[in-house]
Amino acid sequence: MILIGRTPYATCQTAANVKALRTKLFTTDGYEPRVRPIDDQSLPIAITVDLYLLAINDLSEVSETLKTTAFLGLEWEDAFLRWTPASYNKTEYAFWPQVEMVGGSKGIIMDYYEANSGWDIIDSSWSVDTETGDSTINFSIRLRRKPLYFMLSVIFPIIALAILNLCAFLLPNECGERAGYAITVFLAFAVFLTIVSSSLPQNSESVSLVAIFLIIQTTCSTLITILVLALLRLGSFDEKDEKVAVPRVLTFLMRKLKWKSRSKCSKVETEKDGKMHDSQSSLPDASESKVSRIEMPTQLHENRLFKEASTVDEFSWKEVVVFLDVVLFVIFAIILTTSLLGCLVGAQRNAVN
Template structure:
């Protein structure tokens, strides 16, 4: 083995790349193996995955007859003693640096084939599209290029669109949905791009964020069922309003500070927050109506609202049964101090409507309107997230 190494390394410089034909570039084939997803931080716009590359090329300088060296058909060299393509990330998050090249040995076959398996934590930029958060999918790129070489000198390529995921397991938040391999030329430099698509697991956010918001929407609407005498209406509605503000803070902490595009759930939160604020204002107006002095006349439109949505007032003239001589007659109870015409007069339903009755009808209308509003906003938002 020592003799083989000495013979192969004689008159060979690790700084000279092995291109035998100057008219064609050296073809370097890459296969990516993904082992784990460390982080996909959509707030910072960063992807961190652990993996390794299987890089192969032909080096005509490394060839020998195995029979002359005891049947040895393959051997390995440290990366520092032989040439290997200086691969770097083209879209790093921090600084430009090569992979952990020195830790990986280069294997040579007697057939001139070279195999190199550098591994690293790949930290790349990944601009998140959180429009459908938390039902979103993120596509991130890992770009590789040969530092300092033109595309006419080294051509990076993928033998196929396959990626090794034998050792990969999905994380608790993201599922690997798809991948794609693409090699192209950019600014006279050969680039190998690995596209990874991850789908978010939405169960955590649905259980701890969306469902509580939906429940609070309808809890907010039932404030109109509370009796005004309880004195808890305004404090109840303000408490729910503040709860929406807290959930908006939680959502903002989990998404990027971007307006292109705004997440649907942000529009949903703004809608329900505005509805909750409106309910608080309506509640104050309703309490004002309920406590209004009876000396103030009730407008006709409020009386119409009461007739349509309120309860029927009980008649002040109470029918009582009086048996006549034949046992069949029914008459009304009459005040002996009033004349016959006044007693038998028909009383209109608006004669006994009070301000608390108007407030009760207002409560019923607002209960229907707010429930319909929250239902429509929730259904439209969920459909937009699902489609």
């Protein structure tokens, strides 16, 4: 709330000068406010109009309307309010009534205030400003939102959607609904962002922590949707028609993290079967000794080639996809926890300040 009044510009030394001047203008001269203040009544009065803009409250681009807080300043020369300054102790300016704003000792009195269901008043203050030539008193009220309704209707649903977003990596890659699940969660975030944005002030100087957290989770949902589609494509590389080798970088990471490979286990079993077959074939047989001597080098060469191929194809693409699901789940879970804790710490600091 802002109240504006005029400061005393009268330069006289005593109240007698002001009384004598007022008596002369309004009593002796018989000032009549209903008569246009100009000697030649056939001429128009020149009025200077200035608009003092205080704030822009709302701008509607659809209806093309602008709501502002402002006041008009009007100035004109009154031909009936003239005097000789020397006759009144050099009084050049005078205003009636002469007002100067003075704040009360209690500031804002809330003896009759009814508590609001959504906001708490945590502080109030007032100040007087006379630097602009006008005496202005400003009353300020600091409000804090009651968090229960906002937590139940906004914060908890956002956190629940963020947790559901991580569950996209828990679905098996063979599940046909995996991509649809990720896209559905992304659309839910987009709708929720629209709803929350409509209830928050459209201010570019300070963005609310809820909007920041929601934007972070919407971005993560976008990345998760893209990654899920990419993992579906990687899972198809094991097909015979488009057999693609696993990159060495992924193989190296899976070895360092001690990821168990099914193909490695099958390779060991195959080697054991090969050794048993070799031991059985090494038994002396008089009728087939010559044939065994000829087949032994060829069989050893095939086993060596099989070992090399098994070493190259140590992990299948299905195992790589499962490995990436675990890694991405952990990464996005860390992002969710970090962003949530950061917003909570920021909200606590704002509440203290």
